[in-house]
Amino acid sequence: MIKDIARKARQASVVMASLSTEVRNNALATVANALAAAREDIVKANQQDMDQARHEGISPVLIKRLKFDPGKLQEVIDGIHSVIRLPDPAGRVLHGVELDEGLELRQVSCPIGVLGIVFESRPDALVQISALAIKSGNAILLKGGSEAAGSNKTLADIIARAGVQAGLPDGWLGLLETREDVTAMLDLDDSIDLIIPRGSNAFVKYIMDNTRIPVLGHADGICHVYIDAKADLAKAVPVAFDSKCQYAAVCNAMETLLVDAKIAGEFLPRVKAEYDKVGVELRGDDKTRAIIDCKPATPQDWATEYNDMILSIKVVEGVTEAIDHINQYGSGHTDAIVTEDEQAAGKFMSLVDSANTSWNCSTRFADAFRYGL
16 A cells, blocks of 8 residues: 555656646645635544543643644644745756856756655644645655644645645655554655654664665754853843743753853852743753752763753853763754853854754744744
8 A cells, every 4th residue: 555655656746846836836825725724624633632642641741742723723824825935946047057159057956756754743744844845846755643643634635635626646645654654665765765754863763774765864852052151141041941941842942951150150040940930850960959959960861852841951161061062962953052252152153063053042943934944
């Protein structure tokens, strides 16, 4: 069965790559309208997933990740309209050179083909991935978290059907529903061009070790905020709070807070008071525990993505030690510095090996939609 789904996606990918910008943007608009019209069915399916997750004892933080209420649905619909407004990524001339008189060579962007994407238990991710696939002219095979099976099935059916109604080829979106489906997908190098797994390091490594298909891996989100000696505490406290607490179960939430020793005595009690209000469990090194009451941190804490209301804290001797710690334990996702010292900020943002670095800004801002991408 998976072979048949992948084969249809391969056939659809040829047509997807040839569709005009107008057709693809119209398909996106049709999908957005279809999702809005099916609001009650989507919310009902998600509520059933939520009830089952609670019955199975899944943590409240992960339940929040699973939740797909009318507000989140409207957010993804707005996101689809923002994707429509983006320039077409396909068919752009990236480079051109005249090799000889009348002989021109051009490098032109084009769709990849068929993408196999495995993602976490966030139904909104399915909508976002589908919208980007339409915009870029790619066919997709999707496997979401089992906790969101009902939500994903409902959303995939609506999106696939709306896309076909708007002129996309049948089979452009295929939904995989079991772990066995994922295992079978790894053998389909004749049909799939790229696999994008989102999950733990162990899961991403398993995918890489068991397929001949190219893999674009995304694993842990071990993100940091460093509070510099010259930080404005009126900025530092809310940045540190938002980075951890706004949505603790996502990959751009802070997991380790680094604090300069010169400011730790003043800053840590203030930020602890805020964390205590929402029940964040704090784990600190010896220097931290000499200032505030918290559990002891172990070396394993520095390398852990909690996905929960847990935070490790380390007191460091300046920006260089903070950078060294991040480059040793971080996952290269998102790291932030809070400081009024432009030189320290520049050093941090230049030397931290991370896809996103920010200055006086929450790690939660690191998001393609927020970036306008």
